[in-house]
Amino acid sequence: MDNPLIEFRDVTKRFGSLTVLEKVNLKIYEGEVTTIIGLSGGGKSVLLKHIIGLLQPDEGTILFRGQSLDRMSKRERYDALGRMSYMFQDNALFDSMTVYDNVALPLRETTKLKKAEIDRRVMARIEQTELSEAMFKYPSELSGGMQKRAALARALVIDPQIVLFDEPTSGQDPVRKNAILSMIAQYQRKFGFTAILVSHEIPDVYFISNRILALYNRTIVFQGTVEELEDFNHPFKDEVLRSLEGLQQELTGLRSKRQFKIQYHASLKGSALGESFTIVIFTLEGLDAVATNLGYDAAQKAIYSAGRVIDKHFGPIGGFSTRINSQEFVTMLPYSDRAEADAIMMDFIQDFQKEGIRDLQAEAGGKLGLGECVEMIVLAGQAQGNLLEQVESVIESARSQQKEIGRIQCAAQE
Template sequence: MMDNPLIEFRDVTKRFGSLTVLEKVNLKIYEGEVTTIIGLSGGGKSVLLKHIIGLLQPDEGSILFRGQPLDQMSKKERYAALGRMSYMFQDNALFDSMTVYDNIALPLRETTRLKKAEIDRRVRARIEQTELIDAMYKYPSELSGGMQKRAALARALVIDPQIVLFDEPTSGQDPVRKNAILSMIAQYQRKFGFTAVLVSHEIPDVYFISNRILALYNRTIVFQGTVEELEDFDHPFKDEVIRSLEGLQQELTGLRSKRQFKIQYHASMKGGALGESFTIIIFTLEGLDSVISNLGHDAAQKAIHSTGLFIDKHFGPIGGFSTRVNAQQFVTMLPYSDQTEADALMVDFINEFQEEGIRGIQGEAVGKMGDGCVELVVLAGMAQGNLLEKIESVIECARDRQKEIGRITCDTQE
């Protein structure tokens, strides 16, 4: 973690008449990272975001960019700082009367003096990079929701921003689509290296792409730190905010959140429900990037969804409980199981997975395919643990023992 933040709020307060929306907000955002601001709907997250880009100014406190207060900068310095930021609106804000090409070109035409040929070069580069070539001359109404999001992102990226702000980028989408959009943002953030700041009150996959989480609660920032630090943070906001995230996580995968998994594990330990030993199984989906490249983010999220449901369907009825620990990996715990029993259960699972699971994932994720080739490999590893061992070491042992249990290889040309 770098010591010097890219953006810093110091005791920022914002009022609208008698209503205080932000009160003595302190936060730090670091360059090259994905920072997500979580909080309840209507809690002031969008107001906070608009302060970062300069659409709003604080009534009290100061906002610093690279250590320098914005209100002490000259007009030229402030324009240089804020001019490298892009804002992706909640509803995309594409102009219906303009083609995709013209929507993406608009920021360059309005804010630069570039020649027409250079604008064309930059626009076409972003269109190609966001896989919108076939939609270049279509209008927003002719595009799917996912393509509209890509067009809005291409427009945000066309000025080569240092910072991209995302205001509720998954609002109004179903759980699978929410995570597909978030996956897209993460992919392009890695590809272009910009600093991403998201606000959300409902993204279950926020943990898997964020370097830092900021929690806005009761008009102020009550937490800022890593996902791991948030897991152990004890504060009333978790009862409201985190529970809403967990509900969507279960809706997406059918599995417990990591926090719920830990709670059940510790409760089992205290009650002796794990017995003398327990089993940890790790499942990994390899090849999700290939699915994204050939079939899109929706297909990848549907593969995750189908895998999570299949794991829970098999192990849930016999007392197992599972969680998704990162973008492509699941952990299942089997209480009361010794090595012999666990081996037998795993053999049954692999047989059922090869007979039904692969077909289900393929049907859910692939459907009608376009050109290309998709290969999705499913790995599994198992390890025994006991109450004297740290669960993290048992999980790592299971991860090291992973072997292929299934493979989906599809020629997507039909």
């Protein structure tokens, strides 16, 4: 792996007699989404403020591109930290300013750019975050989702290399939490900045993060990929990840990936080595278009609806399902051979084309401009496996056999 963009070495922070961080070691890599998870009040925001330079450690070293911050000159330190933006937990928009003025504020306060150049940069970010119609409105006139977009536009207007998000989903309902994280992930891909999030609620963390850091009992107990986190055995999982299990079901109506693995092994335990099972994979193509044109809430509601449709059909016959990334669902049918699975899928496709498409279309509906249309394509594929095969290879085989089973179109409205 490349050298880290940011590195903590034995960082300790105390406030009086209270130790908040103790010998913290971590690495954050450029161009990735890194999520710091942990319990509320566990020191995540304190850690974030060390990254941006608002706090300095009592012990230990913080490195930026391999150089210690405390050994840099004032100018070098400014150059290192000056390309960071911070998106506050409550957005921190100024109520007396319009969206335009809120977004322009960092350029007006920290640069000597001329008015025309400031206007160009502000308008570019406002258009890119779909806020053109709201730029002369005040924060109190905006929905919660639009306020988040305004705060993000302000964070991005200085063309940051790094954006830090402090509890970006705090106080939101489950669908909104997922929508905000999807928005962050989409803009991170669009602009290429390094994103660092902190959260104690962990909604949808499996789908947007390249790396996870787990802060527990004042120190980092895990850092690695999402896949490595699933197999990590530590007491913090009982306390921290329990919320993820519940949220995953609330958001999609399905089991989490961890629960899926547990049930997969339990279902096949004691089976003969030749006993077969079938994996079905579903893909929702076009979710980004739904999010862009109809809003992130609509995209998340469509995901939830898809989860319900899948579970409603396969659950009663012994199947169990999970969402494995932002647009894919996997269902396992234990003890089923190909002929049985083919019959089950035929029934599902018929039901889906009669009722499922209508349900998803209702969830993904919204008002569009004349001439516009948002379309989602639903693909499905299946493959048979047995205990001698890794479930991941069966999933990949099912993915390679996907075919279109339906289209959801939202026609333009007056």
